[in-house]
Amino acid sequence: MNNMYHKILQTSTLLRGGKTLLLFMALLLSVSSCRVFDNYERPQNLSIDGIYRDTAQANAALAVADTLSFGNQPWQQVFTDPLLQALIRKALTQNVNMVEADQLILQAEQGLKVARMAYLPQLTLSAQGTLSSWDFGKASQIYNIPLNASWQIGSLGSLRNSKKQVEMSLLQTKAAKQAVQTGIISTVANLYYSILMLDEQLRTTQSTISLWEENVKTMEAMAEVGYTNQAAVAQARANLIEIRASLPALQESIRKSENALCVLLHEAPHAIERCSSFNPTFPSSLSVGVPLQLLSSRPDVKMAELQLANAFYGVQKANADFYPQISINGTAGWTNSGGLGITNPGKILANAVGSIVQPLFMRGQLTAQKKIAESQQKIAALDFEQTLLTAGQEVSDALTAYQSSISQSQLREQEVEQLKVALEKTQDLFKYTNTTTYLETLTAQQSLLSAQLKLINDKYSQTQAVINLYKALGGGREN
Numbered sequence: 001m002n003n004m005y006h007k008i009l010q011t012s013t014l015l016r017g018g019k020t021l022l023l024f025m026a027l028l029l030s031v032s033s034c035r036v037f038d039n040y041e042r043p044q045n046l047s048i049d050g051i052y053r054d055t056a057q058a059n060a061a062l063a064v065a066d067t068l069s070f071g072n073q074p075w076q077q078v079f080t081d082p083l084l085q086a087l088i089r090k091a092l093t094q095n096v097n098m099v100e101a102d103q104l105i106l107q108a109e110q111g112l113k114v115a116r117m118a119y120l121p122q123l124t125l126s127a128q129g130t131l132s133s134w135d136f137g138k139a140s141q142i143y144n145i146p147l148n149a150s151w152q153i154g155s156l157g158s159l160r161n162s163k164k165q166v167e168m169s170l171l172q173t174k175a176a177k178q179a180v181q182t183g184i185i186s187t188v189a190n191l192y193y194s195i196l197m198l199d200e201q202l203r204t205t206q207s208t209i210s211l212w213e214e215n216v217k218t219m220e221a222m223a224e225v226g227y228t229n230q231a232a233v234a235q236a237r238a239n240l241i242e243i244r245a246s247l248p249a250l251q252e253s254i255r256k257s258e259n260a261l262c263v264l265l266h267e268a269p270h271a272i273e274r275c276s277s278f279n280p281t282f283p284s285s286l287s288v289g290v291p292l293q294l295l296s297s298r299p300d301v302k303m304a305e306l307q308l309a310n311a312f313y314g315v316q317k318a319n320a321d322f323y324p325q326i327s328i329n330g331t332a333g334w335t336n337s338g339g340l341g342i343t344n345p346g347k348i349l350a351n352a353v354g355s356i357v358q359p360l361f362m363r364g365q366l367t368a369q370k371k372i373a374e375s376q377q378k379i380a381a382l383d384f385e386q387t388l389l390t391a392g393q394e395v396s397d398a399l400t401a402y403q404s405s406i407s408q409s410q411l412r413e414q415e416v417e418q419l420k421v422a423l424e425k426t427q428d429l430f431k432y433t434n435t436t437t438y439l440e441t442l443t444a445q446q447s448l449l450s451a452q453l454k455l456i457n458d459k460y461s462q463t464q465a466v467i468n469l470y471k472a473l474g475g476g477r478e479n
Contacts, residue, residue, distance in 0.1 A: 071473025
């Protein structure tokens, strides 16, 4: 009965001690929670009004409105060419940077698991056995089978803010992958349409060469009967040679563009399957959305804000280091050693030790670490703001380029139409009157060729502007 009484008394004492420790920890938690358990919030003084310039006018093709941003549209809806879609899918699967980004995410996820496991105690089993004999007498056996538990809680909030920092790093890694994906999609599209543009220029040049070959033959025949001179014939031949000389450069550019695209696909250089005409189609109405959407769309903006959040939790962790370090160690096991060399039948052995260590003479070091963390937070805030401004600049530049390319293409189309009329009239004058020469007809043909090649370039510039706008708005990410 007395043994039972003592066990009950010991148990109640242990429980009272545990309650006292828990109450003390709760007190410290309440005192420090306002400084080390806050959650990150976006700065309220961040100005995003007018972050990019609105170049669109009323009833224009491009509008800045509080609608679904062009950057939020899936890339399959923006790039509708089936062959281009196949290339983009292949690049997103095979590109080295995408594969490396997946591995970095895997590493960050494992790091987060490690940070979460820090909340759990460390358990170790260290069994020991001793066999001893005095003067070759009967051997005595002593054994211990303890299970040790060690829980290094650290300062209040330290583990929590460390885990938060790891969480922000994981999110940064995922945003970095989105940035890679956006870049790959836009680069593949740019290269693909670049090849189509060069193909169109090559076809136009080859068609013009065929026409000029007939012109030279005509000039030679006219020279034989005295309707023109050899100087005009030589000039026509020189123009034909000049046009032919542009073919190797075009073919070289096509080959280099194909090779560059193959590198993105992580494949050896080869010909790229593509459509037979350069006639890109995009959504008829483009909206960039309100400036705030840049915060939630662009991967680089996400990364900059996550870095700011990481620095915020770093300051909280530095604050937490000023509070007591808490450690709990315990052992439970089976032993037959009662101490002083006495061996008994197996008994259960259990003990627990708790400690709270308050830093006293490290205040200078802890204060310096806190100031460093606060400085890092200020730098991260400046970087975040600068990233926003850069995002606004890129969107503004893309908007301006898009509007300019539309205007330029429209004017160039008018120029081509007028040059076609001029060529037709010049040919009629040469056939039915004596007021013009065949050399003027050749000059009109050369002017038309130059304008047609420029029009193809203008259409490509418009295509490139749409792709750059989509990239500037963070398009192509996984929503």
